Amino acid sequence: MTALSQFDRLEAPGLWRDTEDTQRRDVIISFGDASLVISDQNETALTHWSLAAVTRLNPGARPALFSPDPDSEETLEIDDEVMIGAINKVSAAIERARPHPGRLRVWLLGGAALAVTALAVLWLPNAVRRHTASVVPATMQSDIGGRLLGHITRISGAPCRAPEGRQALSVLGSRVLKRADAVVVVPAGVAQAVHLPGGAVVLNRAIIEDYDDADVAAGFILAEDARAAQKDPMLDLLDHASFWTSLKLLTTGKLSDDALQAYGEALLTRAPTPVNDEALLARFTQAKVPSTPYAYALDVSGETVLGLIEADPMRGQSRPPVLSDSNWVRLQGLCGE
Known part of the structure; x- marks a missing residue:
């Protein structure tokens, strides 16, 4: 020794x-x-x-x-x-x-406690959010989407509701997403488009008024639908909210207005999530909508959207128009005075 x-x-x-x-x-x-x-x-x-x-x-x-x-x-x-x-x-x-078996036991117990704590901190909140989003029924999601739209319109202004334009908007929603109530148009606040829990897509009026036909509007609607498929809008909302918001929704079925207001503000200011061209083109193909007009609306030079232009599924093919000329004219008057 x-x-x-x-x-x-x-x-x-x-x-x-x-x-x-x-x-x-x-x-x-x-x-x-x-x-x-x-x-x-x-x-x-x-x-x-x-x-x-x-x-x-x-x-x-x-x-x-x-x-x-x-x-x-x-x-x-x-x-x-x-x-x-x-x-x-x-x-x-x-x-x-001298060997210290008790000390080893302490280290083992401490390591186990640390592992349990890490599991609770890192895994449990995300697991609760994912589970909560998966069990919220469709009717409740639509209700949450409607409440969220109410918070958004405090910033964007009330949805455009000219009677003839609303009929044309219902036709557009049915044509693109198979739902007459799928699309809402607001006068400001939304940069281009956002999607809400329950499946609604909110468009800026410029998407309707600044282009020659409904193909561009249809493209923005399809892109938001693809984003919703890429990440559940309900989960996106809960990811933005606190863990306790998710837990309260799971246990009581209630979601606070404060949480919805905070998420609505974030939704209007953040950049759109990128969408895989392949997934997006599949939606254009299914809806029989050309992708080229939407691509040029994103980038007038076409340089950053070549995939959508070169692989346009409707190029050289006959197709039904997204909207008839008369409905397109009516839709452009949706936000009229």
Whole structure:
């Protein structure tokens, strides 16, 4: 043992007694093989104490009082600072080298607790959000979408509702998404288009008024429908809200107006999520809508949307118009005074 070999020639005087009833004797203390040797003045060994078991009975006091174990009546008084330090050092070295099964248990329990905590912090909130989004019924999602639209229109203005234009808008929704109530047009606030829980798509009036036909509007509607398929709008809302919002919705079926207002504001200011061209073109193909007009509405140069232009599924094919000329004229008057 390295610590012991440093003191193999160290000796010091002390006072020793083997029981409480005997008188203390002057002794010489030295180190043996992992033991403390106590000898009389003739250098005859009186006893050996195992250094691994030596116990300090009066920490910090002088003279230092040691015992071979806490329950023994045998004691040894030492006043020599060097010897006291040597005993402390060797005892500490032996203690470090000794196996500590209890310490391993503590580490294992601590690691398990840390793993459980990490699981609760990192996995549980996302799991609750995903589960909550998956169990919200369609009717409730539509209701949440309607409430969210109410918060959006405080910023964007009320939805455009000219009677003849509303009829044409219903035709557009039925034509593109097979739902007459699928599309809402607002005068401002929305940069181009957003989608809501329940399946509604909200368009800026410019998407209707700034182009020559309904193909561009149909393209923006299909793109939002693709984004909704890419990530559940209900989950997107809950990801933006707090964990407790998800838990409350799961347990009570209630969603606060504050959560909806905050999400609505974020929805109007964030950049649209990119959509895979292949997934988007599949929707254009199914709806029989050309993708080129939508592509040029995104980028007039066409450089960043070449995939949508070159793979236009309706190129060179006959197709029914998205809207008749008369319905298109009516739709362009949707936001009229």
